[in-house]
Amino acid sequence: MEFKIQTSSPSSYGALNQKKISIPSLCPNCGVSNNPSTHGLHLSQKIGFFSHYCTSCEMYHHSMQDISKEIGICKVVFPNTQPSDLPEQVVNFSPRFTQMYRDAEFAENNNAVDLAGVGYRASLEILLKDYALGFKLEDYEDIAKTNLNNAISKYFKEDSSVQIAADVVRILGNDYAHWRKDEEFDLDILKAYLNIFIQIINTKLMLKNPPVSRNKK
Numbered sequence: 001m002e003f004k005i006q007t008s009s010p011s012s013y014g015a016l017n018q019k020k021i022s023i024p025s026l027c028p029n030c031g032v033s034n035n036p037s038t039h040g041l042h043l044s045q046k047i048g049f050f051s052h053y054c055t056s057c058e059m060y061h062h063s064m065q066d067i068s069k070e071i072g073i074c075k076v077v078f079p080n081t082q083p084s085d086l087p088e089q090v091v092n093f094s095p096r097f098t099q100m101y102r103d104a105e106f107a108e109n110n111n112a113v114d115l116a117g118v119g120y121r122a123s124l125e126i127l128l129k130d131y132a133l134g135f136k137l138e139d140y141e142d143i144a145k146t147n148l149n150n151a152i153s154k155y156f157k158e159d160s161s162v163q164i165a166a167d168v169v170r171i172l173g174n175d176y177a178h179w180r181k182d183e184e185f186d187l188d189i190l191k192a193y194l195n196i197f198i199q200i201i202n203t204k205l206m207l208k209n210p211p212v213s214r215n216k217k
Contacts (some may be wrong), residue, residue, distance in 0.1 A: 014032055021065050021072030023052060030057035031083030031102055032091070047070065080180055081109045086201040089209075090127070094132065097127040105135075114176045120187075121173020124148070124166060128155065131201055135208070160202055168193035 027034045036052035043049055048067040049061050061079060065072035083102055088170045091098045104119025132143050132155045145153065146169050156162040172190040 020070070021048075021063070021067070021076045023063065023079060024061070024074075025084060026083055027052075027057060027084065028055040028077060028079045028081050029054060029059045031086065031098075032056040036061075042067075047075075062122075075208065081106065087198065089205040090198055090202050093201075093205055094127050094130040097123050097130060100126055100195055108187060116177025117173055117187055117190060119177070120190055121148075124169045124173065124194055124197060125151070127198065128152065128166065128203060131155070131204070135204075150217045162197065165193045165196040165200065169197065 024034055026032065036054050038050055038052045040048050040050045046066060046068040048061045048065045050065060052063065053060055056095060061077065063074050064076040065074055083105055086098060086101065099112045100123040104123060106117055108116035128151055129143050132138055133140060137155050152163055152166045152170065169190055172185050
């Protein structure tokens with residue numbers, strides 16, 4: 001997969017004479033907004049090596065920078081993936097969904113497509129059941145023992161658009177786990193419908209917890 005780095009506003013750090021550098025806007029490991037603790041090392045007058053410690057996932061990512069300019073230009077990042085920017089409301093609401101989605105994305109970026117398909121399907125189930133629990137649609141024990149097919153019908157019985165999106169992810173995700181696939185679908189189709197589901201859940205979370213309301217003046 002072609003890697004295109006997304007950069008945030010340049011930040012200055014204590015190393016390399018307060019040299020300003022450009023860093024990924026999201027941590028390549030966890031996908032959270034990137035505000036790392038950074039240390040640098042001169043390799044030459046033009047090249048610097050930087051280690052970035054993410055305060056969210058407590059893991060390192062690294063970059064090689066062209067420091068010959070006023071603001072360092074990032075040339076190489078390791079890990080060389082840029083996670084998708086998931087909605088903050090969803091990330092905070094369901095951390096396990098977020099981790100499963102990131103794991104599936106990591107598998108996809110390393111060409112383990114079948115594992116990615118199964119992982120995205122698993123992330124759907126986690127987010128759906130966290131939603132059911134968070135919105136008190138049923139008790140924990142009942143939610144836990146309900147399979148995904150029935151959970152989609154039960155918890156979204158009055159919302160056909162959610163059912164459609166969730167069913168596409170469920171069916172295609174199941175195919176990646178089977179001995180033989182019924183049809184050959186691009187993983188991007190599964191992800192597109194999963195992202196529809198994620199956005200719907202994000203909308204429901206935003207409406208449940210608005211920053212202001214008629215009763216909050």
